[in-house]
Amino acid sequence: MVLQVHPTQKEPTIIWEALPADFILPDDPVENIQQPTLAAALTDALGATGRIQPQMLIGSNFGLVATVNNKIVVKAPDWFYVPQVQPVAFGVIRRSYTQHLEGAAVAIVMEFLSDTEGGELSVRSTPPYGKLYFYERILKVPTYVTYDPYEPNLEVRCLQNGQYTLQQADANGRFWIPEVELFIGIWQGERLCQTTNWLRWWDKEGNLLLWSNEQAEQERQRAEQERQRADILAAKLRELNIDPDAIA
Template structure:
């Protein structure tokens, strides 16, 4: 068999990083930032070697198609443990499964319609089917800001099983040692039911700004003006 004409599978530098469509509304971008900002210190403690990456509306290539971008799915937020944040010194343009091998631990979709797209189990087309059958993140979450709710599925065997929330209405992600749930509050000029993380003791994981505000308040209680430090 002559292998001289066989082309190697493309890597992230050879695949499109966008399908050219608008995919974000005015809430989804700050929601992604909120998830990343608040969990990042926790992930740094979990990975002191820095071997992890976070994707925000980035493509995960799972099959070869024409055009290539039809073979990708773009979770609104996902986290992959045990992989370097860059590849050969380059920022990832996408996450290519046939090169990376390690699947995301969790993928999160933000519902912008009625949720049927995120729950679609149509073979080779539906998002739920692609996550459950091919990409196989250990956890798949569907967040609906309009309904102030989130569903979290865990991959058990070959299928996703819907988890039951705890007494606080949060879902514990065992591998991460954090919980995921709804927090009603004010963030980036919007009062909404945001999707947020809590630690294993039930404490809300704070953003950098929230941590700074808490520190400033403690200093004021000690009689120190934080603006003079």
């Protein structure tokens, strides 16, 4: 399915320029308590499995900037990924990102649950611009993910011939995200004492990417198993009148 923007609309004039230092960025609260935790979980799994490199930019509720028809436009998606950005000077805090000026184009954008006029599927082509219109026609983000954890409902759109096309899930209900060479899908369970429908990553072999707390628990269990095996071996040696400490 392709969401159409009216063909007679005039193409916007887009300029990639730095955000002025005195520009006041939006400081709106998140629309849902789960938005930050969903975003953090996605990033945590990538970091825990060594998939985040220094040149990448991954953010949440962070301003993506474009100057459209001489007007600065900023959208702050719930999660986004840029494969290559220019480093900032030591001590400088990056407060926004302008693609093509500061690095590569934004590769993935995700939005979680919204029913406002500027919602995830809005194609409004005039200020304040709908999110789908901005990501599709202005930033031209290759992969756009929308997710409602309460349904739960996951949709993935890929840019094809300048327009977003809704993708079909595989037999496991997951979607291939080529920009990170991973599948994304819904997983119900607990993380940090919160049980919900999480978005999670799987590799191309179908292995779930573990969160850092899951890796820590896996390591704890492994260490416990090693200790138990050592205790059993020590007990058998003592049965043979062999001091296990003497051969350690």
